[in-house]
Amino acid sequence: MINRRTFSKALGLGTGAAAASLAGLQGLPTASAATQNATTAPTALTVTPGRHTSFGTLKQIKAGLLDIGYAELGPAHGPVVICLHGWPYDIHSFVDVAPLLAAEGYRVIVPYLRGHGTTRFLSSRTFRNAQQSAIALDIIALMDVLKIEKAVLAGFDWGSRTADIIAALRPERVKALVSVSGYLITNLEANKQPLPPKAEYAWWYQYYFATERGRLAMEDKTKRHDLTRLVWDTVSPTWGFDDATFERTAAAFENPDYAAIVIHNYRWRLSLADGERRYDRFEKQLAARPVIAVPAITLDAEHDPFTAPGDGSSYRDRFTGKYDHRTLKGIGHNVPQEAPTAFTQAVIDVDHF
Numbered sequence: 057m058i059n060r061r062t063f064s065k066a067l068g069l070g071t072g073a074a075a076a077s078l079a080g081l082q083g084l085p086t087a088s089a090a091t092q093n094a095t096t097a098p099t100a101l102t103v104t105p106g107r108h109t110s111f112g113t114l115k116q117i118k119a120g121l122l123d124i125g126y127a128e129l130g131p132a133h134g135p136v137v138i139c140l141h142g143w144p145y146d147i148h149s150f151v152d153v154a155p156l157l158a159a160e161g162y163r164v165i166v167p168y169l170r171g172h173g174t175t176r177f178l179s180s181r182t183f184r185n186a187q188q189s190a191i192a193l194d195i196i197a198l199m200d201v202l203k204i205e206k207a208v209l210a211g212f213d214w215g216s217r218t219a220d221i222i223a224a225l226r227p228e229r230v231k232a233l234v235s236v237s238g239y240l241i242t243n244l245e246a247n248k249q250p251l252p253p254k255a256e257y258a259w260w261y262q263y264y265f266a267t268e269r270g271r272l273a274m275e276d277k278t279k280r281h282d283l284t285r286l287v288w289d290t291v292s293p294t295w296g297f298d299d300a301t302f303e304r305t306a307a308a309f310e311n312p313d314y315a316a317i318v319i320h321n322y323r324w325r326l327s328l329a330d331g332e333r334r335y336d337r338f339e340k341q342l343a344a345r346p347v348i349a350v351p352a353i354t355l356d357a358e359h360d361p362f363t364a365p366g367d368g369s370s371y372r373d374r375f376t377g378k379y380d381h382r383t384l385k386g387i388g389h390n391v392p393q394e395a396p397t398a399f400t401q402a403v404i405d406v407d408h409f
Contacts, residue, residue, distance in 0.1 A: 072096045097408035100156055100400040105393060106301060107150045111166070114174060120197030121182050124168035125174030130158030135231070136204050137403055138195065142213020143318060144284035145390060146308035147174055148301075149212070152396035157403060165202070167213060170190060170194055171317025171359060173308035184313050186321035187331040188242050189338035192221040199229060210403050212236035212355075212391050214321070224346040225338065232351040232406040234399070237389045238381075239354075239371035241342050244327050258361035265322040274315040281306055292388030294359050351378040351409035353402045357387040357394075378409040 111127035118124075127147055137157055139150040147166045154164045169191060170173040171184070195218055199207065208231050209219035217240040223230045225239065250256065261283065264270035273279040285302055288295075308314075325331035331339065352375045356363045364370045368381040382402065384395050392399040 058184055062314060064159060085125040089356050097405045098160060100397050101159070102397050103152055103156060103194070104241060105152060105295075105396055106297070108155060109300075109304065111147065111151065111154065116174060117198070117201055118178065119201040122166050122197075123176045123178055124194070124198055125176075126165055126198070127154065128165055129154045130163045131161060132163060133150065134158075134161045135407070136207035137162045137164050137407075138204075138207045138219075139164065139392070140209065140215025140218050141169065141172075141216050142167075142194065142211070142390075143321070144287050144305075144309065145176070145213065145393075146305045148305045148308075149390055149393045151393070153392045153400050153403075156396065156400040158279060162208075162403075165198075165204075165207075167195070168199055168308060168311075169218075171313040173309055174312060175311070177313060184316035184320060184339055185332055186317045187324045187335060187336075188217055188221060189335040189342065190332070192218045192225070193335075193338075194379030195222060196226060196229065197212055205229070206231045208234070208398070208403060208407050210234035210392075213389070216240045217242065221338075221342060223348045223350050223352070227257060227348075227350050228352045232353075232409060233348065234353050234355065234402045234406055236355045236357070237360070238356070238364070238368055239345075239348070239374040242325055243343055243345060244325070244339075245343065247325055248327060255362075258291075262322045262326065265395055266326060266328050267317050271315070271319050274318055277310075280309060280315070284309060288390070290396060291361055292359070292390050294386055295388050295390065295394045297393075317406070335392045345374065347374055347376045349377045351406050353380045353382065353406045355391055355399070356381070356383045357389060357391050357400060358383060358385050359387060360389040360391075362389065378407075380405070 114125050114127055116123055116125050129263055139153060141147055141149045147168055150166045154166055157164045171186065206229055209222060211219040216235045216237055220235055220239060220241050221235055223233045284306060288302060320329050324331055354368055356368060367383060384391065384398055387395045
């Protein structure tokens with residue numbers, strides 16, 4: 057059973073941080089994910105978004121091309137959940153989700169993607185590549201070095217795409233999947249076709265980053281700060297976050313490779329920047345729109361401008377295993393931070409499919 061002392065230790069929090077966290081977590085369920093009946097999913101605690109502000113001490117580990125910074129919460133031998141953030145966000149998108157999952161007995165890993173936070177390239181000579189398969193292989197390398205054979209993957213935005221790719225190409229490494237916005241694997245040929253005007257409008261920054269002006273803006277600290285804040289305001293119109301919440305995440309954008317990674321990611325998607333030949337075989341597989349056969353829950357947010365119409369129908373055929381789709385009313389793009397209880401419940405539920 058997880059009591060106040062063992063819960064604090066599991067989260068890796070100091071005395072002050074633990075006290076602050078526990079103040080809002082009275083009555084946490086103590087059921088362990090490892091001992092739950094496989095057919096009965098526990099109910100996640102309802103928590104007010106923004107209850108937590110910090111993960112405490114972060115870890116670093118060399119994996120593949122990177123020295124990856126990550127938060128780890130929960131028992132060392134618990135079933136693993138890897139939470140993957142998007143852009144322009146960081147690990148704080150899961151600052152409320154991770155303690156809830158840890159309290160259920162999960163070992164929760166929340167890594168900074170390449171170019172973010174404390175994650176660094178091991179070599180200055182490595183091309184600052186942000187094509188989709190490169191990011192996915194980073195996470196597989198992290199799993200390898202942490203000796204994680206299989207995990208539940210849960211993400212949004214870049215994180216959804218990364219989780220989708222791993223689930224499609226390496227299903228033996230994925231126990232189950234939670235994917236915000238559904239099937240996000242990029243098909244470069246299909247991506248050359250124009251979208252309806254309203255959808256194109258939502259992607260304004262993608263086209264801005266295709267220009268030299270956009271690149272210079274991302275390299276300028278003040279302009280980068282204001283641009284990313286504007287994205288937060290526009291894609292999460294109902295989320296009443298405060299300045300401190302944004303600033304905690306914006307600190308991750310000070311990574312020396314941040315601008316290069318962001319610019320390459322969006323230019324690559326539009327076929328305006330090359331990837332690397334070492335990833336060609338993976339991109340060829342992804343271009344065929346491979347199905348995802350692992351158990352999956354997809355989440356759409358009502359006020360996310362990137363949510364496709366049709367309540368998930370546009371990508372339903374890409375998920376061939378046990379499946380559920382949920383629409384979150386009143387929620388914007390940053391689903392795990394805006395709706396941590398619903399996101400946590402999706403992870404717990406899909407793990408019990």
